[in-house]
Structures are given as C-alpha cells and as structure tokens.
Amino acid sequence: MTLRIQEHPILDFKQNNIIHFTYDGQAVEGIEGDTIASALHNLGIRKLSHSIKHHRARGFYCAIGNCASCNMIVNGLPNVRTCITKLEEGMVVKTQTDKGVLYEHV
Template sequence: MRTDGDVQCSSPEFQVDSDILSCSPVIGAPKKKEVFVDDQRIESHPILQFKKGAILSFTFDGRPMVGREGDTVASALFANGVQVFGRHFKTKRARGFYCAIGNCSSCLMVVNGKPNVRTCTTYLEDGMVVETQEDRGILPRKQQINHVFDESKGASDDV
C-alpha cells in the first residue's frame, strides 16, 4: 500500500499523485493477475440492499477485468480499483467517477470503439472493451461518414 498523508493507494499499480492528492497509474507497472470484483464494493448498508448480479468480463485499456450484471461501466471500474478514468484534454488533471448521474463529463471514455461515452450511466455488458479517452474523443473519419449517412439513427441519437 502506498501512502502520502491522507491518500492511500491500495494497489501496486497506482501511486500517490501529490499534485492532485489522488492515485494515478504507475507507468510500466506489472499487470494484476487476479481481479477481485468485490474489493471496493459496499457489502452491507443499514437501509439499502445490494443484489449481486452475474459476473461479466470486460477489458479496460487491454487489461481483463470483471464486473457484475447491473453495474455501470464506471462502477465496475471503481470496484476493480480504477479511480483515474482519464486526464483533462487541456490541463491533464485526473478525471474520475464524480457525479454518477451523467452531468459532469468526468467519466467520458471510449466504449466498444465509440468515444465520449458517459460510463457512469452506461450499463456494463459482457465482453465490453473500455479504453481511456485521449484528447476530445473524435470518431475516425470513416465512422463519421457512416454515422452521418446511417438512416437508421433517429434525430435525437448521439447528438
């Protein structure tokens, strides 16, 4: 466990970033071999009840991870110890799980090749490919053209 005052990073893959008082990925850190999906979860609560859904597998930046049915992508990442979801495209400050209702844009990531997905409101699916979004997350040119001419999409889709 790495510590710096009040900040503790429970995984050797993360180090304390004293500039932002948070945990950041260690560049070149060895990859985890075992994933424990329930490590960061609330197991019991005096009022709320939590159902454990079926285990789903997904990848995050090429690393295999697991989540539970009913998880959002962001909650599954957080349960796996991922706290930094990306960096602000201008300031490079850490972005992560913030509002959990789709308002703040801190959780934007690339999901199954689609950029700018709000992972806090997107439910996890088995086999999903999640990637850290660099810059502003622009679709590749061919996908942009196909998206414009795809008549099956309604006017309100992906606006």
C-alpha cells in the first residue's frame, strides 16, 4: 500500500531509487529524497513518538523541525527530528516514548 501521489494532471514525478530501512525491527522501504517521517507516513504509520507528559501518541505535525512530535531513535541516536532528516539506506528507526527510551510494543 502506498499513499504517495502516482499521477497528477500537471506535475511529473520522477522515479527515485528505493531505500531500504527498518522501523521497530520491521523491514520497510522509502524513496530516495524522502525524510524518515514522510516515508513512514507513506507507509500508513502515523504514530512517530509519545508525549512525555501525557503519554499520548504524536505524529507528523509541523514538518519543519520546530516541534518534537516526530522525535525518534535513529541509528541508536535519540531525539532525531525525523521530519527534516533524510532517509538513508540501512537506517534503523525506532519509536521513542521518553528522552531516548525505546517504546516496546505490547
């Protein structure tokens, strides 16, 4: 399933290379030029982190790196703003619930 725009009446979309990465241990794919958050959004993944104070799910919000809604652990580094971080081949992306604490799915 993809939520990516495939055809448009006045715009052309060039076909970029597929980028392989893992999200919470699952092998997934994005497209060259994607940010981590946009690749996850395209895959239907809406929850990117958890609110530290209220423990609620957070998703794609500002998309310009000003908030902390998209903070995730990327290649072992916590608090990465995934809305402005370009996707790279082999990245390991994990959900973050606290100041760098991994969210363990139950």
